[in-house]
Amino acid sequence: MTCAFDFEATTLEGQHQPLSDYADRVLLIVNVASRCGFTPQYAGLQQLWTDFSGRGLVVLGFPCDQFRQQEPGDAADIRRFCALNYAVDFPMFAKVEVNGPGAHPLWAWLGQQKRGVLGTRAIKWNFTKFLVGRDGQVLRRFAPSTPPSALRSPIEKALGERA
Template sequence: MTSAFDFDMTTLEGEHVPLSCHRGKRLLLVNVASRCGFTPQYTGLEQLWQDHRERGLVVIGFPCNQFGAQEPGDAARIRAFCSLDYPVSFPLSARIEVNGPAADPLWQWLSTQKRGLLGSARIKWNFTKFLIDRDGQVQSRFAPTTTPAQLRRHLEK
């Protein structure tokens, strides 16, 4: 695979969606969790989505339960959480793994395109973020501690 647009995702509702439907747009891909210390970032991610989607930004959340079992619910519980506790309107995938032999192929690719701290490809925690350019290439990788507000300057370039 040579571009993020070569991959597909399954939505939280079970719909198969090729990422090529977003070709020509920028993507912000984030592994998310409802019981994480970084969960309040949902609010900032939703604000980025609202402020930048008309300019071609697509935020997609990928629920992941690999870090401290912080996303234990099924699709219905995740949807309820993302409707009531942190209302978000950006797309959410079905729950995935981001590391190991069962890692989602997109996230395997992302983690090798831009390595993290000390050159590691491994995703270290929930709310790791990848910014994809309009050609489907990984532009930047951001640590979980990087807030959505801090991403604004990268989005406004």
């Protein structure tokens, strides 16, 4: 696989979703969880989606239960939690693993493209964020502690670039 648009995933509703459907858009790909200290970042992610989707940003949420089982619910629980607590309406996907032999291929690829602290490929925690350009290449990796509001400038820059 050579770019993010080469992958596919299953939506929270169980539908097959080729990421090529998002070609020529800027992606913000995030592993999310409902019982994490960073869970309030859902509000900021939703704000980015609201502010920039009309210009070509797509926020993609991938629930993950690998970090202290902080996403224990099923798809219906996740959808209900996100809607009721944060009014999330950006695309959400089925629960995935982001590390190890069971890692979703997209997440394995993301970790190889932009490494984290000390050069690690592993995803450190929930709410690790990857900014992908219109050409499908990873532009930046952001730590879980980086608030979505800090991504506004990099997103603006990526939205202005054409492949």
